[in-house]
Amino acid sequence: MRPLRGDPGAGADLAVLCCCFLLLSFLSHGADMPLGSSLSPAANSTSWSSPNSTVSLGFAPSPTSRSLFVAAVTYAGGVPVWSAGAGAAVDSRGSLRLSSSGDLQLVKGSGAVLWSSGTAGQGVAAAALQESGNLVLKNSRGRVVWQSFDHPTDTVVMSQSFTSCMNLTSGPYVFAVDRSGNLTLSWASAGAAPVTYFNKGYNNSFTANKTVTLTMQTNGIVSLNDGSLVNPVVVAYSSNYGESDDMLRFLRLESDGNFRAYSAGRGSGTATEQWSAVADQCQVFGYCGNMGVCSYNRTSPVSNFVSAYQSASLPSASFIKVCFPGLPSPAVVAGH
Ligand SMILES: *[C@@H]1O[C@H](CO)[C@@H](O)[C@H](O)[C@H]1NC(C)=O
Ligand SMILES: *[C@@H]1O[C@H](CO)[C@@H](O)[C@H](O)[C@H]1NC(C)=O
Ligand SMILES: *[C@@H]1O[C@H](CO)[C@@H](O)[C@H](O)[C@H]1NC(C)=O
Numbered sequence: 001m002r003p004l005r006g007d008p009g010a011g012a013d014l015a016v017l018c019c020c021f022l023l024l025s026f027l028s029h030g031a032d033m034p035l036g037s038s039l040s041p042a043a044n045s046t047s048w049s050s051p052n053s054t055v056s057l058g059f060a061p062s063p064t065s066r067s068l069f070v071a072a073v074t075y076a077g078g079v080p081v082w083s084a085g086a087g088a089a090v091d092s093r094g095s096l097r098l099s100s101s102g103d104l105q106l107v108k109g110s111g112a113v114l115w116s117s118g119t120a121g122q123g124v125a126a127a128a129l130q131e132s133g134n135l136v137l138k139n140s141r142g143r144v145v146w147q148s149f150d151h152p153t154d155t156v157v158m159s160q161s162f163t164s165c166m167n168l169t170s171g172p173y174v175f176a177v178d179r180s181g182n183l184t185l186s187w188a189s190a191g192a193a194p195v196t197y198f199n200k201g202y203n204n205s206f207t208a209n210k211t212v213t214l215t216m217q218t219n220g221i222v223s224l225n226d227g228s229l230v231n232p233v234v235v236a237y238s239s240n241y242g243e244s245d246d247m248l249r250f251l252r253l254e255s256d257g258n259f260r261a262y263s264a265g266r267g268s269g270t271a272t273e274q275w276s277a278v279a280d281q282c283q284v285f286g287y288c289g290n291m292g293v294c295s296y297n298r299t300s301p302v303s304n305f306v307s308a309y310q311s312a313s314l315p316s317a318s319f320i321k322v323c324f325p326g327l328p329s330p331a332v333v334a335g336h
């Protein structure tokens with residue numbers, strides 16, 4: 001919009017223009033969702049979009065069952081970056097609703113609340129989805145009361161700050177950054193002692209015992225800072241570092257227990273791996289299950305048993321990880 005200052009009729013024009021704009025944006029996308037708004041898995045339900053439709057919030061079929069649905073924020077093209085209740089799924093009669101008391105709730109068809117933002121009675125007046133992928137609940141003065149960026153599920157996107165007070169989870173796997181700036185990956189299953197299978201420092205500068213923040217920069221650098229360093233500590237460079245196409249870059253704790261950096265072109269719906277924390281997938285605890293043996297289908301000997309198996313069935317020179325289920329422990333990883 002051009003400035004309309006100086007013209008005596010401009011005030012009225014501006015008012016009309018603003019009115020049209022508000023009406024248009026309410027009818028299309030980017031508008032604040034007022035109390036009482038809801039989304040459902042029904043085919044005729046609309047989704048909530050960010051102002052430029054870079055991201056949207058809506059229901060998608062659950063990866064585990066086509067009859068269940070997950071409420072997720074997805075990047076244009078379909079890459080999910082956050083989900084309500086960390087992937088909790090509801091039936092086709094379920095909904096995601098902003099209650100009259102200002103609580104964002106994931107509700108099953110039965111009416112049972114599966115997850116909520118816990119913001120009832122805190123003055124929430126509306127929900128809005130920002131271009132960055134941040135879902136915010138704000139009060140009538142526009143102040144943010146709750147934001148999805150403070151409650152990550154398995155993904156961290158550009159401009160999101162992942163701090164040493166947070167964690168990412170994916171099945172039994174947990175990712176965190178400790179106060180010394182180490183990246184850690186653990187396996188934690190109910191009733192079993194947690195196992196940390198990855199614990200790495202990238203710089204010993206984090207001695208101030210401050211909150212350390214992990215960031216995916218728009219240029220593809222994964223970095224750490226505790227606010228005291230002039231230059232952030234580089235954890236990794238994405239393979240396509242510096243490329244500035246219209247893309248989303250993000251970090252994700254995958255269901256295979258590895259922590260990776262990705263990029264996804266707008267509208268492409270596919271993400272390309274750019275870096276992984278655990279270079280050797282066989283180092284991921286529990287990756288091959290209880291009795292599995294983790295190895296590689298390449299020709300160099302790995303162990304008597306597995307290399308005999310391999311040379312017979314997998315005569316390749318690749319490094320793709322394979323599991324041999326049912327073989328006795330301990331896992332055979334000799335030669336690595
Ligand atoms: C969506 O469809 C259902 C039945 O399939 C209907 O009950 C409901 O009113 C429809 N909602 C809208 C917003 O059209
Ligand atoms: C939306 O897109 C327009 C045109 O590309 C751009 O000028 C504007 O800055 C974008 N807005 C946001 C919030 O990204
Ligand atoms: C992960 O963070 C959540 C929320 O702060 C907390 O409830 C949970 O205990 C944490 N999990 C681990 C394994 O630290």
Ligand SMILES: *[C@@H]1O[C@H](CO)[C@@H](O)[C@H](O)[C@H]1NC(C)=O
Pocket residue numbers: 178180182199200201202
């Ligand atoms: C951080 O990781 C380094 C290895 O990179 C390790 O030597 C050190 O003990 C770790 N620090 C903590 C607090 O676990």
Ligand SMILES: *[C@@H]1O[C@H](CO)[C@@H](O)[C@H](O)[C@H]1NC(C)=O
Pocket residue numbers: 179209
């Ligand atoms: C670091 O800070 C935390 C929280 O402020 C505190 O609990 C802990 O004792 C501190 N550790 C050291 C070594 O100062």
Ligand SMILES: *[C@@H]1O[C@H](CO)[C@@H](O)[C@H](O)[C@H]1NC(C)=O
Pocket residue numbers: 202203204205229230231232233
């Ligand atoms: C640690 O980070 C500081 C600040 O970015 C840098 O000056 C220093 O060279 C780094 N040290 C190592 C070992 O990478």
Ligand SMILES: *[C@@H]1O[C@H](CO)[C@@H](O)[C@H](O)[C@H]1NC(C)=O
Pocket residue numbers: 297314315316317318320321322
């Ligand atoms: C290696 O094993 C994987 C997993 O079983 C398989 O998909 C891949 O085709 C194998 N690679 C070769 C070159 O045999």
